[in-house]
Each structure stands twice: as C-alpha cells, then as structure tokens.
Amino acid sequence: MPRLIFPITCVFAGLALAPLAPWAQAQETPFNRCVVEALNSPNPEGQIFALSRAKNLARQAAEAANGGLEFYRAEASMHAPVRESPCTVNENGSWTFTFKGNRPGESVMSIESAVTIDPKEWQISVDYNGPVR
Numbered sequence: 001m002p003r004l005i006f007p008i009t010c011v012f013a014g015l016a017l018a019p020l021a022p023w024a025q026a027q028e029t030p031f032n033r034c035v036v037e038a039l040n041s042p043n044p045e046g047q048i049f050a051l052s053r054a055k056n057l058a059r060q061a062a063e064a065a066n067g068g069l070e071f072y073r074a075e076a077s078m079h080a081p082v083r084e085s086p087c088t089v090n091e092n093g094s095w096t097f098t099f100k101g102n103r104p105g106e107s108v109m110s111i112e113s114a115v116t117i118d119p120k121e122w123q124i125s126v127d128y129n130g131p132v133r
Contacts (some may be wrong), residue, residue, distance in 0.1 A: 034087035034095050050119050051095065052082045057124055058097035058115035065129045066101065066111060074101040075109060094118040100132055 031039065038047035059078040066072030077084045078099050088096050096116045100109035114128040 031083050032087050035083050037089050054095050054117035055082050055085045061115045061124050062113035065126050073104050075099050
C-alpha cells in the first residue's frame with residue numbers, strides 16, 4: 001500500500017503546479033508585449049494564466065462569429081503558447097488579439113479577427129471580423 005502514496009502525491013503535486021506551466025513556457029522564446037507586461041507585473045504567474053485564458057476566449061469568439069469549427073479555423077498561433085499569440089495591450093489594461101483564420105481545408109488565410117478581452121470583467125468584444133485587411 002505505501003507504493004500508492006508516492007504516485008498519488010506526485011499526481012497532486014503536478015496538478016498544483018499545472019497553472020505555472022504557461023508562465024514557464026513564456027520564459028523560452030521572445031515575448032509579445034502582452035507577455036512582457038505580464039511578466040513584469042506583481043503577479044506574473046497569475047497574469048500569464050489570465051493572458052492564456054484571454055487568448056482562448058478570443059479564439060473562441062472568432063470561431064463563434066464565423067459559424068463554428070465546421071466553418072472556421074484560427075491560425076496556429078491562437079492554439080500555441082501565449083508567447084506566440086498576436087496580442088497588444090490597450091491603455092485600459094485590456095488585451096486585443098488580431099489574428100487570421102480560414103475555412104477548414106483552405107490554405108490561404110482569408111478572415112481577420114480582432115477581439116478585445118477585458119480581464120477585469122472577462123468582457124469579450126469582437127472589434128473586427130471580416131476579410132483580411
């Protein structure tokens with residue numbers, strides 16, 4: 001029975017550290033402005049986690065605005081670690097993700113979306129969703 005305690009303890013320890021994974025990933029490559037500000041904040045781990053959530057919410061908003069996954073796929077950077085996402089910081093502390101997408105099976109990115117996420121209220125605004133500008 002003692003053999004079970006160690007693996008279970010390791011699993012719980014791994015779950016406790018899971019929220020730090022996005023922050024650790026951000027340490028490996030050049031950062032976008034959103035990540036730089038998050039890392040320089042008083043709570044970098046929490047800010048990177050929030051930024052990752054915002055990226056996912058932005059991608060999901062674009063998916064919904066374009067009819068769902070049956071009709072739309074966001075560019076790879078919106079599925080990658082947050083350090084690779086096309087993000088800008090706004091004066092009010094919100095984040096805007098501007099990215100491209102296309103119909104499944106197409107190779108040319110034909111749709112551009114700009115989605116702003118306010119992390120204070122988790123308010124989502126699709127600022128632009130149309131042909132690539």
